[in-house]
Amino acid sequence: MEALFRNVRELVERAEKEQKLISEIMIEQEILMTNRSREDIMIQMDRNLTVMEEAVEKGLKGVHSVSGLTGGDAVLLQAYREKGNTLSGDLLLDAVSKAVATNEVNAAMGTICATPTAGSAGVVPGTLFAVQNKLNPTREQMIRYLFTAGAFGFVVANNASISGAAGGCQAEVGSAAGMASAAIIEMAGGTPQQSSEAFAITMKNMLGLVCDPVAGLVEVPCVKRNAMGAANAVVAADMALAGVTSRIPCDEVIGAMFEIGQSMPSALRETAKGGLAATPTGKWLESKIFGGAVVGSGQ
C-alpha cells in the first residue's frame, strides 16, 4: 500500500493542496494503510488520550521509582507554579510539570502511552494538556493533536529513527519535541507549513542529544530531558507562529539527525557506558542500585 506521504514536504504539500489539516491527512492514511474504519481509529486514539490524562493525573499526585532516582518533581513544579510568580511563565511550566509527571509514572513502571517511545512519553501529553488550558480545544481537537504529532513521528520513524539505542536521545525526546511543536501549531490555528517550521526549529535544537541513562534506567536524565523537550516545543511553536522559518528544510533536519545518530559512538546510545552514566556519581548510583563494585565516588 502506497503511503499518502513519505516525508514532511509531501505531507505539507498534500495538506495545502487539499485544504486539509495535517491530522486529517494522517487519519486518511491510517484508514488507507490499515483498512480500518475512521470510527475505530478515532476510538483508539481517544483511548490513548485517556491513558495520557490518567498518567499525568497520577504523576501530579506524586510517584517515585523503585530505584529512588526519580519522583516527586512534578509535584514541586506544580506547587511552585501555583504561587504564580514563575520566571518562564505559567503555560511553559505547566507543560514542563506535566511532561515530568508522565515520565515519573513511566519510571515507576506505571501505565503510559509511548509517544513515540516510553522514554519520551512526557513531551506530547505535557504540551497538550498545558496548551489545552490556554486554547480550550474540543475533545476531537485534542485527539487530532495526537494525529498531527503522529504524522511527523511517522516520517521520522520511517526516514530516520525514534530509538535511543539506534540514534541517541535526539531520536526520542528530540522527535517527541518536534512532534509536539508541530501539533501545537495546528491546535493554535497555524498552517501546515508552520507546523513543519516548528518541527524543524525544535529538532535543530535537539540535535546531538546523546542517550546516556544512569544505571541504564529511563530516569536520569530522561525525565528532565522530557521537561526541556516540552519547553523547547512550546517556544519553537511560538517562533513559527511569529513567522520565523527554518533555513534548513524540515526533512533535511531529520536527515541530519539520522546521520548524527549513525556516527554516535555506541557508548552514547543507550548502553549506559558513556556521558552522564559514566560520571563518578553515575557509576556510584549504578553500583548502589544494582550492587557490584563501587567504581565512582558518590555524594
Place this chain on the structure above:
Amino acid sequence: MKFKSVFDIIGPVMIGPSSSHTAGAARIGRVARDLFGRQPDWAKVHLYGSFAETYKGHSTDVAIIGGLLDYDTFDERIKTSFEEAQKAGMTYEFIPETGHVDHPNTARIVIGDEKSEMSMMGISIGGGKIEITELNGFPLRLSGNHPAILVVHEDRSGCIANVANCLYKYDINIGHMEVSRKEKGHMALMVIEVDQNVDKEVMDELKKLPNITQVTRIAD
C-alpha cells in the same frame, strides 16, 4: 516502510519504563510463545547489545517472561511476571552476551518442554515495534504486527504453490512472504504475513498438504 500505522508512533499503551526495552521485549516473548504454540516449561534468554547492558534497569527480563506468559504490553501482571512464572512452573535463565549483533536490541529466546525445543531471535527496533529475524536457525523477517503463518516443510516443488492456492481458496491475501531453506532438498520454511486472521479450518487444511511438517499461526 518499517512503520505503517500512526499507532506505532502514538502507542503502544504499555507498562513503563522503556518502549524498546520493556514493551518490545514483552512482544518478542509473546511471539516466541505464539510460535511455540503453548507455555514452555523452561526458557533460556540470551541478551545482546543494549539489551545485555541495561536489561535489569529496563525490566527487559521481567517483560520477556511476561510475554512468554502471554501478557500484552499493558498487562499489569508484567510487573510480577517472575512470581507468576514460578507459580506456573516455568523456569528461566538470562544470559547477557558480548558477541556482536546487527541490531543493538537483540534477544535470542530458547524455550522448550519435554516434547520439543525452539530457538528464536528477535530485535526491538524502537517504539515497541519488533522484528523476528531468525527461527530455529532460519533467517526470516517478521514484523509481528500482522497475522502470520509459519510453515515448516520438505524442500519439494509444489509446496509453496499448494499453500498459496489454499490461502487463495479462502480469499486470504498475502501481504509479505519469504521462503528459506538450510540445504537443498531438506527442511524449508515459509513465512507468510496475511491481511486477516487465519481460522482453524484453513490451518487444518494447510497441515494436510503433502510434504508439510508443521504449520503455526501468529495472531495479530
